[in-house]
Amino acid sequence: MTVPDLPDSPISVVERETGLSKDTLRVWERRYGFPVPLRDRHGERLYPADQVLRLRLISRLLDRGLRPRQVVGVPLEELIARAGEGDAAPAPQARAAGAPLFETTLRLLRSYDEAGLRAHLSLALQRLGLQRFVTEFAAPMNVQVGDAWSRGEIAISQEHLYTEQMQHQLRQGIGAIYPGTNAPSVMLTTLPGEEHQLGLLMAHACLAVESTRCVSLGVQTPAWDIAQAARQHGADVVGLSFSEALRHKSALDMLQDLRARLPESIEIWAGGALCSRLRCRPPGVRFVSRLEQIPPLLAEYRERASAAAP
Amino acid sequence: MTVPDLPDSPISVVERETGLSKDTLRVWERRYGFPVPLRDRHGERLYPADQVLRLRLISRLLDRGLRPRQVVGVPLEELIARAGEGDAAPAPQARAAGAPLFETTLRLLRSYDEAGLRAHLSLALQRLGLQRFVTEFAAPMNVQVGDAWSRGEIAISQEHLYTEQMQHQLRQGIGAIYPGTNAPSVMLTTLPGEEHQLGLLMAHACLAVESTRCVSLGVQTPAWDIAQAARQHGADVVGLSFSEALRHKSALDMLQDLRARLPESIEIWAGGALCSRLRCRPPGVRFVSRLEQIPPLLAEYRERASAAAP
DNA sequence: TAGACGATATTGTCTAGGACAAAGTGGACT
DNA sequence: AGTCCACTTTGTCCTAGACAATATCGTCTA
Structure with missing residues (x-):
């Protein structure tokens, strides 16, 4: 059942491999009684491989939205069972x-x-x-x-x-698509902490097939730099992608921060899995919970633009 | 001279932007008297933008091999001057x-x-x-x-x-290259903490043009998963990319950890900007400091393989 | 003169428990 | 059904001391 021949890991390695901060690991030990690392001769923590494995599974479940209290104390078998059951409604x-x-x-x-x-x-x-x-x-x-x-x-x-x-x-x-020239001019990126590129690329593809002018900055651009770049480049829209992994609070903070730094004339379109789970939605940001909404959104923008211009 | 409207940053943001750990930032403050962050009303550190800028510059100089004592205390102008002179030998x-x-x-x-x-x-x-x-x-x-x-x-x-x-x-x-089928079978990725894709892609390209069989896992695969994947897939070589941003210590730790988890028969090739600055080189790892070394390395491997087989 | 060794200085990481803000939950009230 | 408030949960930050790991430098030896 256990994986043999794997060495015990110091806390820094566990932090890297599980994505849980040192502070979090220590405070879980204090609060929930798990993990319970061994100690080396200097009193420093050494995590056995099976605990690291369990922590990795827990970390993933947290990303899915489960709360620590529900998963940190429970044994491995139950975790695995629970990992499966959350996947209802695949229809x-x-x-x-x-x-x-x-x-x-x-x-x-x-x-x-x-x-x-x-x-x-x-x-x-x-x-x-x-x-x-x-x-x-x-x-x-x-x-x-x-x-x-x-x-x-x-x-x-x-x-x-x-x-x-x-x-x-x-x-x-x-x-393979010839660079688009149509309005709006969209600057695509994600905020710091969001490193998933796939969502951004899918959005990029949906915009590109409508011949929209896109400039992608890749992932993790600080809000201040996005604002500066959008103004300097004269973008009409800033498009942001949020995966479900991102923490709500910091994401909303940065979003509001960005909104405040951009002139009214530049719109913000926010898309991705996080959006459908969002409660409070800051004003001045357009939320796009499904990729299918992009074409009508573009049509609407172009409608507005042509109504305003001539 | 200064950029006015930049906000002060909490320690977590500074950690993200400079790559210096919270512990390091706090201990520098104690030892060298820099940085000297403001405090918010709860006593938590708030770093002014100019100090963050200076820290970023310091971090870069450390990556080039300078010692903290030489750079942490000194004013910004001197740092910039010193940053320039390190760029000798651009020939x-x-x-x-x-x-x-x-x-x-x-x-x-x-x-x-x-x-x-x-x-x-x-x-x-x-x-x-x-x-x-x-x-x-x-x-x-x-x-x-x-x-x-x-x-x-x-x-x-x-x-x-x-x-x-x-x-x-x-x-x-x-x-555009038809998938390669030649030996060795290389599994490409980076270790956790290394999120730069460009180095990995350049290595991938150099291997692909030699018709090498490549499987890329993208960035940030934990050592344990790399080892498991390489064994299961039957890879001959694990190729890792290290940018200069990665901290020496943790990189070497992970590298040795990975070496220990892989059988002797699977080689590790480590490449990227970090390698040329490395002093201690763990055994059982092949260091490739320049992309030009890839073709001869492949030739040598194939030589060895054909000498051993028939 | 080059290389090995040991003493010393430097530097990053770890420890402890307390504190508290942010995020989630649940109940009462419009 | 929605809004507000209190409560619980949870992660991050704080302090300062300790110490392992690494770099540097001086000394000795071949």
Whole structure:
């Protein structure tokens, strides 16, 4: 049951491998009685491999929205069972055009078949076209892969492989489009702390197929720099992507901060999985909870613009 | 001289922006009398923007091998002067084929001209071919852009734009190559904390042009997962990329940890800017300080393999 | 003169428990 | 059903001392 031959880890290594800060690890030990690391001869913490494994699982469950009190104290087996049950309501995307391709993708991932995966995704892209590839295949597939991971069916490394290949394919698709010149001019990026590129790329693709003028800054641009760049470049819209992993509070803070730094004339469009779970929505920001909303949003913007101009 | 409307930053933000840990920031304050943050009404540290700027510069100098005692206490002007003088010996890439293209790239960046930049990079790629594009243009250009940023000539957002476009172009190049099938089978990734994709992509490109079988996991894969994936997939080599931003200590720790978890038969090749500055080099790891060393390294591996097999 | 060794200085990380703000939860009231 | 307030949970920050890891420098030896 336990993994043998793995060495005990000092707290810095556990922080790196689980993403839980040293402070958090220490305070959990005090409050919940877990983890219970050994100590080396100088009194410093040494975490056995099985506890690190359990912490990694806990960390992932927290990202899914569970609360520490519900998961930190409980034994490993129960955690694994609970990891599966949160995935109710998988129905909506079952009708997507990409659905038959899901199982094949997972099979290729399991065997680390990079060439096969590349061919598979490339075919899907060509068959569906970039627009439908994104909305009907990539978006639901991301969810499938995340679920497969939390059920223990695929490893982290296989999720990484998927992300890498999908990113590759999306960039191929975007790169094949002649640079757009239509309004609005959109500056795309994510705020610091949000390192998921896939959401940003999917949005980029949806904008590019409508021939929108896009400038992507990649991930993690500080709010101050976004504001400066948007003003200097004369962007009409700043587009931000939020994955569900990002912490609500800091995300909203930065969003409001950015809104305050930008002139009224520059709109903010915020998209991604986080948006659908958001309660308080700061004014002056347009929330886009689904990729399908992008085309009508663009149409509306262009309507407004042409009504104002002539 | 100072930028007025910048807000003061809490310690967590400074940690993120400078790469210096909270512990380090606090202990410097105690020992060297710098930084001297303000305090909010709860007694928590608030760093003025100019101190954050200075810390960022200090962090860069430390990465170049200077000691804290020499740089933490000294005023900003002296730091800038000292930052410049470290850049001696820029000669080698002056003869690179990409050199005439550097200035154009910087000009396009300054005007946020995404379409122009894309066209410019695409032309360079087609003209030089992927191999030379990487070694003679992309690699030295990265350094140029980093230096331009540290001299204050371009903004962070412009560096981001560059990174994004270069990444796009490299992926186009790699994607155009029919998947390689030759030995060795290389699994590419970076360790946690290293989020720079460009180095990894450049290495990927250099391997791909030699028709090597590559599986890239993207960035930040924990050592344990790398080891598991490499064994399960039957990789011959694990290729890791280290940018100069990564801290020496944790990087070496993880590297040795990974070495211990992998069987002897799987080699580790470590590349990137960090390697050339490394003193102690753990055994069982092959260090590749320049991209040009990849082709001979591959040739040597294939030599060995064919000598052993028949 | 080069290299090995040991003493000393420097530097980052770890420890402890208390404190408190931010985020989530639940109940009472419009 | 929605808004406000109190309560609980949770992560981050604080202090200052200790010490391991690393760098530097002087000394001895071949």
